[in-house]
Amino acid sequence: MNAVRRRAAAPAVSAAGGTPAATPSAAARAAPSEADGVVIVPMRRKHLREIRRIDKLVYPRPWSMALYLDELQRSGERVYRVACQTVPNGRGVGVIGYGGFMIVADEGHITSVAVHPECQGRRVGARLMLELHREARRIDGLEALTLEVRASNAAAQRLYRWFGYAPVGSRKNYYRSGGPGGKREDALVMWCHDINGPSHGERLDSIATALGITGGASGTAPGVTGGTSDTAPGGTGGASGTAPGISEAGQAQ
Numbered sequence: 001m002n003a004v005r006r007r008a009a010a011p012a013v014s015a016a017g018g019t020p021a022a023t024p025s026a027a028a029r030a031a032p033s034e035a036d037g038v039v040i041v042p043m044r045r046k047h048l049r050e051i052r053r054i055d056k057l058v059y060p061r062p063w064s065m066a067l068y069l070d071e072l073q074r075s076g077e078r079v080y081r082v083a084c085q086t087v088p089n090g091r092g093v094g095v096i097g098y099g100g101f102m103i104v105a106d107e108g109h110i111t112s113v114a115v116h117p118e119c120q121g122r123r124v125g126a127r128l129m130l131e132l133h134r135e136a137r138r139i140d141g142l143e144a145l146t147l148e149v150r151a152s153n154a155a156a157q158r159l160y161r162w163f164g165y166a167p168v169g170s171r172k173n174y175y176r177s178g179g180p181g182g183k184r185e186d187a188l189v190m191w192c193h194d195i196n197g198p199s200h201g202e203r204l205d206s207i208a209t210a211l212g213i214t215g216g217a218s219g220t221a222p223g224v225t226g227g228t229s230d231t232a233p234g235g236t237g238g239a240s241g242t243a244p245g246i247s248e249a250g251q252a253q
């Protein structure tokens with residue numbers, strides 16, 4: 001197991017206030033398209049305050065600002081994207097979700113995918129995952145993506161299955177808190193192999209179609225280049241890519 005910290009989402013309950021996540025209306029569940037004004041852009045320092053606000057709503061143990069700053073400095077070993085809701089003139093009005101992965105040799109380890117509770121169920125998570133997968137395919141030598149997810153987090157698991165992840169095992173008592181009854185909770189380990197193969201490409205194309213996204217940039221904001229400045233094609237992260245002071249994967253949660 002790779003010594004990174006990864007996210008352990010509180011299942012459907014806000015860690016901050018214990019308030020149940022908003023239940024989206026039928027209208028809100030429609031897939032966002034470019035017309036909805038949701039754009040995916042590289043994560044920057046300016047996004048962090050809003051990202052941390054989302055974290056506090058969905059994770060029992062949100063990351064600190066210092067951790068995020070450290071992650072952003074590791075530009076050759078990390079890929080992070082944020083989903084922004086924009087107004088018609090294209091100006092950003094707010095971060096509604098984010099996600100990212102760390103590069104470990106030929107694998108990408110997804111560290112977090114989170115969407116503001118009021119925006120969940122509108123395919124924002126799928127938009128982010130699509131962008132992460134497309135970005136992963138642009139990185140030389142990256143062959144697979146993997147993640148851990150709470151055993152009880154059925155919605156996230158459905159999302160990941162849609163992208164081709166399959167469970168390969170579990171980690172007992174992986175998550176410290178946020179499980180049913182406040183107990184430790186097992187993690188399901190999921191892998192998506194052969195991300196550069198034609199069948200994965202076809203899967204991403206069909207997901208993009210389902211999301212109403214045309215072209216390869218999946219709604220990337222005009223003037224933003226898919227974020228190559230944040231990513232280092234061929235970056236090697238490796239085990240040494242672990243941020244100092246970060247505890248074992250989801251254990252931090």
Ligand SMILES: CC(C)(COP(=O)(O)OP(=O)(O)OC[C@H]1O[C@@H](n2cnc3c(N)ncnc32)[C@H](O)[C@@H]1OP(=O)(O)O)[C@@H](O)C(=O)NCCC(=O)NCCS
Pocket residue numbers: 007008009010058112113114115116119120121122123124125126127148149150153155156158159161162210
């Ligand atoms: C998990 C999370 C990121 C998902 O984001 P989201 O924007 O709500 O998800 P989406 O609207 O993109 O929905 C994903 C959907 O893909 C759906 N999907 C799966 N296969 C599909 C298909 N073939 N066609 C269409 N949709 C499909 C899933 O069913 C899921 O929708 P459902 O819950 O209605 O079943 C979000 O709920 C969240 O932030 N949760 C709290 C933090 C968290 O748990 N993060 C994950 C840590 S591992």
